[in-house]
Amino acid sequence: MFTGHYAAAFALKGKENMASLGMLFIATQFVDILFFPLVVLGVERLKLEDNFSAVNNYNLEFMPFTHGLLGSLVWALIFYLIYYFLIGRGKKDGKPLAMVMALGVFSHWFADLIAHTPDLPLISGEPKFGFGLWRNKLATFLTEAGLLIISLIYYLKNVKDLKQKSRNRAIGLVFFLILLDFLSFYVLPPEKDIMALCFSALASYGILAGLAFWVDKK
Numbered sequence: 001m002f003t004g005h006y007a008a009a010f011a012l013k014g015k016e017n018m019a020s021l022g023m024l025f026i027a028t029q030f031v032d033i034l035f036f037p038l039v040v041l042g043v044e045r046l047k048l049e050d051n052f053s054a055v056n057n058y059n060l061e062f063m064p065f066t067h068g069l070l071g072s073l074v075w076a077l078i079f080y081l082i083y084y085f086l087i088g089r090g091k092k093d094g095k096p097l098a099m100v101m102a103l104g105v106f107s108h109w110f111a112d113l114i115a116h117t118p119d120l121p122l123i124s125g126e127p128k129f130g131f132g133l134w135r136n137k138l139a140t141f142l143t144e145a146g147l148l149i150i151s152l153i154y155y156l157k158n159v160k161d162l163k164q165k166s167r168n169r170a171i172g173l174v175f176f177l178i179l180l181d182f183l184s185f186y187v188l189p190p191e192k193d194i195m196a197l198c199f200s201a202l203a204s205y206g207i208l209a210g211l212a213f214w215v216d217k218k
């Protein structure tokens with residue numbers, strides 16, 4: 001899953017209004033932000049294989065540290081501690097904010113579970129899980145777009161005192177995310193080079209988080 005992860009970010013912001021949408025964008029994509037550098041370092045393994053699924057050419061061979069259920073839980077805990085002791089230090093609602101960030105990190109595994117072909121381990125090795133939505137391109141696109149739209153509606157209803165400008169920005173960001181999915185599924189050619197893929201993935205996570213900070217700006 002790509003932009004669909006951000007549905008969790010909008011939903012969690014709807015639940016915990018004081019949380020930063022930009023930080024939630026980082027949290028919900030956190031294990032992927034770690035995954036690509038680990039691939040470059042040879043710690044985790046991704047092979048590009050033509051038509052591996054209907055949506056992409058990712059054979060995600062080995063990624064227990066970032067995409068194991070246990071690994072995800074550990075990263076959620078680490079993110080909680082970093083947020084609580086560094087970023088949210090001194091904030092009176094530091095605990096619920098750190099909790100919501102940790103939930104964002106942990107949500108990634110479950111969103112990937114819907115989309116991926118069976119490549120998600122519990123700890124490492126077999127059994128691996130994935131419901132395989134990626135086998136159907138249209139179903140993947142509609143699911144990610146649907147999740148984003150539902151979470152946007154929830155966000156607009158539940159974030160208090162949203163100015164019209166902020167509402168418009170949030171709506172614009174969601175439609176931009178859906179457009180990105182459309183382009184990557186239907187228009188852009190599949191990535192042929194691991195380094196280029198890692199670089200473009202990390203750049204897009206950074207830019208999208210930046211846009212989310214901007215949407216959230218008071």
Ligand SMILES: [Zn+2]
Nearest residue numbers: 031032108112
């Ligand atoms: Zn992932």
